Amino acid sequence: MPAPDPQETEVVEVVETSDTSGQVRTAPANVLSGIPGSRDDVLLGLQNLPGVTRAPLGLGALVLRGMPPEQSAYRIFGLRVPSLLHFAGLSSVLPGGFIGEVAVFPSNAPVNYGDGLGGQVDLQLAPAPTSSTGRVHFDVLQTGAEGHVRLGPNDVLSAGIRRSWVDAVLTPLWASDGGVIRAPRYYDGQVRWRRDAPGGGTVDALFMISDDGYTLLGAEGTGALASAYQRTFGAGLVRWRHRLGDDWIHQLAAAVVPLYETADLRGGDVASQWRVRGELRDDYAWNAGGDLQVDLGWQAEAEWVDQAFDVRGFGPAEEGSGTALQGAGYAMVHAWTGPVTLQAGARGAASHVVGHDTLWTIDPRVLVEVRLSDVVRLSASSGRASSFPGVRARNTDADGVEGLVPGWVWQNQLGLRVRPGYGLQVELTGYVNPMGNLLVGRQERFRFFQTFPPVGELDTGPYASEGTGLSAGGELWVRYEDDLWTAWLSVTGGRSLRTTRLDEDVPFDLEQPFALSAWAARALPRGWRLGMRVRAGMGLPMTPVVGRYQQLESRQFVPVFGDRNSERLPWSYGLDLRIDKRWVWSRTELLLYLDVQNLTWAQPLEWPLYNLDYSEIIGIRGLPLLPVLGIEGVFR
Amino acid sequence: MIWWLLPVFAACAPVGTDPSLIPNLRLAQVQVDPPEAMPGEDVDITAEWMHPRGAAPSVDLLSWACAWDGETCTRPEVLELVPPVVLRDVPPTVDWRVTVPLEARDLLDDAGTPVGLFSFTLVCEQGLCPILDDIEDGVGWELLARPEDVVRAVPLEGTSMASRVMVLSLRDPEARRLNPDFEAVIPAEGPAGGTVAVRVEGAVSAVAYGYTSAGSVEPWAEQLGPDPFTFTLHLPDTPGPVDVLFVLEDMLGGSRSVRQTIQVR
The missing domain is CATH 2.60.40.1930 (Macroglobulin (MG2) domain)
Known part of the structure; x- marks a missing residue:
């Protein structure tokens, strides 16, 4: 659902109903980037929302209500992109000046959103500036520049480029006797053109590229490659939004998104994939009267995938390519009667892998909200979301199988929002999301994992739609804002369980039954601002090593695992600090900030890495104290 | 990733x-x-x-x-x-x-x-x-x-x-395959905190590994060539016996080992 556009007040009115209790959580970019510990990055600030599990090492992958990151969709004005974050979550792929607002649906998104069983993260671009603006940014990790130029009364051209410094900073620190490590390196570039047509309507076009690379070299001086990884993707996104008469709003949007990802492990095991995706969306909103609105739309997508994986320890070499075509249509009614708001609709989608099978789904969703008073709103929503198995699982010319069906989740949610005034807002949400037909099998195969590969006994059988699951919990989000203070309290408690061909009701790999994030920032005289954040979270599940034996020919130890996810890593705690000062002159603005992550130097065990004979957990620990000093200048 | x-x-x-x-x-x-x-x-x-x-x-x-x-x-x-x-x-x-x-x-x-x-x-x-x-x-x-x-x-x-x-x-x-030939010359004693050399000679294309109950062997593993190879055994700082084992693996199941107790003085 598009977020309100400050330049189109009539659109704000039409889509306002999406802002119902607990269904969508929005936050402006400047608030997110100013959260202590977020390194002045908008999207890293999202991890402070309730329902968002902190990924291992705090590296940015978003785990929404106990669903894997790859089951959540990341979008820029409604169009899907592969990721919004650079490698290892070091930074978002768009600089702050391009981002206006971020909307997060942890679940129960409206029917105009599809693709995936998890949540939806929709990033809205910043509104066009009233005058030409330049911005430069420099911190310990990266540097960038962007410009927004008014080309007359109706057109704004923006361009930006960024390059990380993190490799130059960390590589010398990480160099050890045993090897030379090159820290991740990334860059991104953007060009945006926005035209506000004199007769009404807006055209917004964004072209962006993101490139991440990481190399680990072997023994110093040999130059031998130990492992390397590269991900490059581009996106061309265009949206045309305009009125059709007095009662209709029309939005046409299209995207072309090529992605190339390659890894070279141990100097010989190679994995690569190409994905090229095209998407066309056509959305209509009809104001059928003062108390009725109808949204209609259809989407068409095509994705070509070409993959080759040959990595020791990840099953046999695998190669295959294929094309998936997908079409979807939806209809949704918004009705207002007295204190009650009703939003009901359905989404139908079909997916065809060329030369193979065709699958389809119908996902009904309904939401009812009751305004009990000017202060209190109560909402309930229930709906189904689906996910089609990918080309790899359905390509019978390679290693796929016939007979798979779409995975589903039935998302049920109750929300209470209280706005007692004085800048205070409290949201309490409960959810119960049963899942079925989840894809299982071939767990040993290589894929470009967003977190860690699974450990323990793996399901190496053929793909099958036989998994089930349940994600349930509650969330509390308290926000306070006045002229001096901004503060959030986010508390999440819940379980996410899975049943597969091997295990019954085991915790999901990234399940975090409890997470708390509390931060506050206060404006001080002379442009100073001071903020602090406290984090606490229960550890992720882990599959313990209960024994090991040694293969004498290779002298390698082979771990023997206990029950899957039967133990848990220790709790993690953190204290972060941010202090900034802003100078404002007539045409220039300067921001100097110091963001200190992990002030208490707590380094909780984040992943159970073992020593060579599995007799001891060495562990991967969290980042040490990480001070990030940055400066940003805005010139008008 | x-x-x-x-x-x-x-x-x-x-x-x-x-x-x-x-x-x-x-x-x-x-x-x-x-x-x-x-x-x-x-x-x-x-x-x-x-x-x-x-x-x-x-x-x-x-x-x-x-x-x-x-x-x-x-x-x-x-x-x-x-x-x-x-x-x-x-x-x-x-x-x-x-x-x-x-x-x-x-x-x-x-x-x-x-x-x-x-x-x-x-x-x-x-x-x-x-x-x-x-x-x-x-x-x-x-x-x-x-x-x-x-x-x-x-x-x-x-x-x-x-x-x-x-x-x-x-x-x-x-x-039929046989276990590889192997010779390791391990000294019977050495200085506390010091090092001793262990000369190893054996089948080409086999890998020799060194183990010790105290101190360390450097390198731990070495693929042997036609010439003898010398491992360095770093002895512990305290006197007493140290158990040392060198193993040769041909990676196909064939192996041979030499064991020695070194008196650290």
């Missing part, structure tokens, strides 16, 4: 990562001689266990053979043909002999294609592994068909298990 960072963190974590130092009870070597045998032939098995410097524990041993596919022993009759061996209170170097029964011919196809078998050996500090009592009593053999379950049935501390490939074939003796 976070897990690409694993090697990064591994490289940053020196604790417990010296593979040459024996940190706990370890079955460091099992040699099967000959590594390729035919039905009716005697096979000598030698096991070498090590432990960190200090008082040696009392150790029991269990050994069995298995046609293993990585998960289970696919030919249960192997256990009947080559019964498991339990030895009590064994010294650090212990050997025993098994005879490959003539009925093992049934494990081979009509063409006599060689079959790889696995020899599993478990050492336990006395009293930690009741499974040894069961095997001696003739019960619990079904557990041996799932070697990983044997590992699960014993504690992590105070036990050590290893697998060794052995080949069953009908080939002529001169065509």
Whole structure:
């Protein structure tokens, strides 16, 4: 659902109903980037929302209500992109000046959103500036520049480029006797053109590229490659939004998104994939009267995938390519009667892998909200979301199988929002999301994992739609804002369980039954601002090593695992600090900030890495104290 | 793709990562001689266990053979043909002999294609592994068909298990593989906190590994070439005996070892 556009007040009115209790959580970019510990990055600030599990090492992958990151969709004005974050979550792929607002649906998104069983993260671009603006940014990790130029009364051209410094900073620190490590390196570039047509309507076009690379070299001086990884993707996104008469709003949007990802492990095991995706969306909103609105739309997508994986320890070499075509249509009614708001609709989608099978789904969703008073709103929503198995699982010319069906989740949610005034807002949400037909099998195969590969006994059988699951919990989000203070309290408690061909009701790999994030920032005289954040979270599940034996020919130890996810890593705690000062002159603005992550130097065990004979957990620990000093200048 | 960072963190974590130092009870070597045998032939098995410097524990041993596919022993009759061996209170170097029964011919196809078998050996500090009592009593053999379950049935501390490939074939003796030749010259004594050189010479294309109960061996592993190679043994700072073992592996199941106690003065 598009977020309100400050330049189109009539659109704000039409889509306002999406802002119902607990269904969508929005936050402006400047608030997110100013959260202590977020390194002045908008999207890293999202991890402070309730329902968002902190990924291992705090590296940015978003785990929404106990669903894997790859089951959540990341979008820029409604169009899907592969990721919004650079490698290892070091930074978002768009600089702050391009981002206006971020909307997060942890679940129960409206029917105009599809693709995936998890949540939806929709990033809205910043509104066009009233005058030409330049911005430069420099911190310990990266540097960038962007410009927004008014080309007359109706057109704004923006361009930006960024390059990380993190490799130059960390590589010398990480160099050890045993090897030379090159820290991740990334860059991104953007060009945006926005035209506000004199007769009404807006055209917004964004072209962006993101490139991440990481190399680990072997023994110093040999130059031998130990492992390397590269991900490059581009996106061309265009949206045309305009009125059709007095009662209709029309939005046409299209995207072309090529992605190339390659890894070279141990100097010989190679994995690569190409994905090229095209998407066309056509959305209509009809104001059928003062108390009725109808949204209609259809989407068409095509994705070509070409993959080759040959990595020791990840099953046999695998190669295959294929094309998936997908079409979807939806209809949704918004009705207002007295204190009650009703939003009901359905989404139908079909997916065809060329030369193979065709699958389809119908996902009904309904939401009812009751305004009990000017202060209190109560909402309930229930709906189904689906996910089609990918080309790899359905390509019978390679290693796929016939007979798979779409995975589903039935998302049920109750929300209470209280706005007692004085800048205070409290949201309490409960959810119960049963899942079925989840894809299982071939767990040993290589894929470009967003977190860690699974450990323990793996399901190496053929793909099958036989998994089930349940994600349930509650969330509390308290926000306070006045002229001096901004503060959030986010508390999440819940379980996410899975049943597969091997295990019954085991915790999901990234399940975090409890997470708390509390931060506050206060404006001080002379442009100073001071903020602090406290984090606490229960550890992720882990599959313990209960024994090991040694293969004498290779002298390698082979771990023997206990029950899957039967133990848990220790709790993690953190204290972060941010202090900034802003100078404002007539045409220039300067921001100097110091963001200190992990002030208490707590380094909780984040992943159970073992020593060579599995007799001891060495562990991967969290980042040490990480001070990030940055400066940003805005010139008008 | 976070897990690409694993090697990064591994490289940053020196604790417990010296593979040459024996940190706990370890079955460091099992040699099967000959590594390729035919039905009716005697096979000598030698096991070498090590432990960190200090008082040696009392150790029991269990050994069995298995046609293993990585998960289970696919030919249960192997256990009947080559019964498991339990030895009590064994010294650090212990050997025993098994005879490959003539009925093992049934494990081979009509063409006599060689079959790889696995020899599993478990050492336990006395009293930690009741499974040894069961095997001696003739019960619990079904557990041996799932070697990983044997590992699960014993504690992590105070036990050590290893697998060794052995080949069953009908080939002529001169065509069969043998254990590689190997010579390691290990000094009988050395200075506390100092180093001694260990000269190793053996089969080309085999890998030599060094283990010690205290100090370290540098490098831990080295692929041998036509010329002798010299390992450096870093001795501990305190006087006393240090147990040192060098093993040569041809990566195909053939191996040989040399063991020496060095007096640190």
